[in-house]
Amino acid sequence: MAKPQIVWLRRDLRLRDQAAFCAAADAGPVIPVYVLDDETPGNRKLGGAARWWLHHSLKSLDDDLGRHHSKLVLRRGRAADILAELVAQTGAGAVHGIHHYEPWWREAERDLAERTELHLYHGNYLMPPGKVTTGAGDPYKIFTPFKNAMFDRIHGFDVLEEPSLTNPDDWPESDRLDDLNLLPSTPDWSGGIGEAWTPGTNAAIARFEDFLDKVSDYEDDRNLPSEDGSSRMSPHLHHGEVSPRMLWDAMSRHTSEGARTYRSELIWRDFAQNLIYQFPDYPEKSYRDGYDDHLWRNPNRGHLIESELEAWQNGRTGYPIVDAGMRQLWQTGWMHNRVRMIAASFLIKHLLIDWRHGERWFWDTLVDADYGSNGCNWQWVSGTGVDSNMFVRIMAPLSQSEKFDAADYIRKFVPELADMSDEQIHDPPDECRPEAYPAKLIGHKEARERALEAYHAMKD
Template sequence: MSQTAVILWLRHDLRLSDHAVLESLARRGGPVIPVFILDETAEGEWPPGGASKWWLHHSLEKLDDDLKSLGSRLILRNGRTETELSRLADETGATAVHCHRRYEPAARKIERDVATRLTKDGVEFESFPGHLLFEPDDIRTQQDRPYQVFTPYWKACQKRASTIDAPLGKPRSLNVPSKWPRSEALSDLQLLPTIPWDREFGDVWTPGEAGAHARLSALRKSIADYPTERNRPDHEGSSRLSPHLHFGEINPRQVWKAVHKWIDDGVVTAAAASVFLAELGWREFTHHVLHHFPFTPKTALREEFRRFPWKHSQSYERAWQRGLTGYPIVDAGMRQLWRTGWMHNRVRMIVGSFLTKDLRHNWLDGARWFWDTLVDADLAQNTFNWQWVGGCGADAAPYFRVFNPTLQGKKFDPEGAYVRKWVPELVNCPTKWIHEPWAAPTADLAQAGITAGKDYPEPIVDHAEARDDALEALKSLKNR
């Protein structure tokens, strides 16, 4: 049994079960030193936003507790990754650093920098897959190119489904070093906000591996209705696994295998389950695209949209951010985002369309706001989804597809329950007018205690006019 220590560099894999690197090191038998390094420079131009930092703080806290149950602990460092790993190896006599791979451009660069620095120091460095079901380079078109359309990509993935291994268990114990190296206190990382805008987050979320598996258990009870319920923001029909997957508190193959077991057990039909599994596929696809087109976090994939005549109004952007656009379904979504760090997926599409089509703001304005306010902010998905709704990315919705926020509200929040929850000014608005209060008779609003333009704003733009404006902009792009 080897007695030399190995450093387990933890990144977006904050769990103990189905952790290939941890399992390998546990079997190896030598001391394991788990470390997380807060290095915002390692994230390039996209350091964690405020909501992500909140989640990270609590996830690290839970992971440390989980490691202590194995007789181990989590070492925290703050600084440049390659420097801290080199210093830690020198302090502990560790002969190797192992980690799971990440696929964002800056994360890939830091892996190369770490490998170079450690190799120079005589320390082995090795990275392993474990964040995705399929490695981005393993899925290629027949022309040996990366995919840019989801449906054929996902079909190709499904043909390789047999390669998805069964999840690993959790180690029963870990060997520890005779002396632990220095660690920062979690509070020293200053991840929590100084102003308590996060006060409702804890009522909604339970970061950590146990919280992730609780979400998965809840999905078992609702997955049969997922194909229809996932589009209803007024219902609890989505899985809400996205932040747990982003931080690696659960491995996507654990989710994949659980869903297939539910199919075998008769909990859900294969057809209904396939709708949810395609959402896992969408996550895979966004990472595939980012890996092969690393410029997309700041530049549209579709070249013609790099010349698109976007507009910008600070007052409109502020109204959108604060949920004061005068369109109830949009405002409900933006307020849900601010108060809980999350927004229902259907509503994300609605608010995204409103920003990029009705207000004609660059998709990057939305991507940056979501990046700071979402607990599940993920560079691959945030980039891809904003380019999708803005019509300028891979497999994008056509730019001329403009969501009508009023009709979307009526269709997916028919009784107005979602709006009433997040826009309390309209709680007494008659259902007939809940998604278009500006059209309601003054008497109806007065009876509901609402004064148009005072208690709730008038629409900041006319949707029909804004749609025509957006389509004219598209025409101008084609004529250039």
């Protein structure tokens, strides 16, 4: 009988279009393994919201495996150590997994490959980092030419179907899912997240099918916080419950501008992975010089007003669109993309607080917190990235709120303002501002002038 084959699972928690499962199933009986790894050096431990999602995603995958009379083996510890031990214990012929590009996973892959036979496959992105290069053969650092090259290269995908699985004669022991302690308990703050989301492949596919019915309006609706115009696929994609190839393929019959825009956003995920492949510490280190030493009101300069950072985190800035976004994030583990840009810009440019404070907060509170995308997005807004918006382009949250018709969105997440009119709710006049709602931390004009002055002083 063929030797058992271990499938090493990380952010690829699906059976369809999962090359590691397919290759393992072709080679022998399959042992699917997930290792909760908080110990590999440099590993960024998952944030609280992502851990909540992971618990339910693992449960969903285990249910899917049950249809094949298979099951998920759970362990915790340093992944390379655990997997090497399992190979020795089970007599497995090889470990199969999907490539991951975070620096700690690349190190874990190298470590494991030195100890046992390891086969890695591509599958979490449209194309592997470095596959699409400039005419000179260099990796792209700017998104627009990368996007155009990707559109030229991609002509469709052969999406892999679920494999038929056979089981080993003996299963290794598994930890209980509850013993991984992924869910919050003291207190359990996840009620709003549970109401907003259903993790798992089946829920993701159902959600995406609904989205396809309105994708033609996506170009406009994606910018309207009060509308359900987003696909909300980001956490499903991040945890690998669906692959971007599956979504690209499902959209093949749609030719609208909205469909092209959505595909561009799938390409942005690939672009972020290309950046961390080139610059592994990109989510932690500014790409451009000067900002860190001369611009931010940081703790090491003695100027960071902790209360301002906390007000931003808690949705108490006095700017309704910012506060609605930050409260949506805390309640549901997700924030509308347009509002993410507004909230990030406010922290960086209105408050002059280092972008890394925001990146870390999003890492802990987003169900879709992704090392590459999160860092790439924050450096884009801050103007510090290899491809970024100019710092001097400062978003005006009050006019953005009105332009994108965020009144109902504000009413939902800032109930103190629920009775205000559409005209007043974006920027409540002082005489109408409810006592329970805070005044602005800083006026927009004052903040803009301060940010520009600080920027020009840094450049001089």
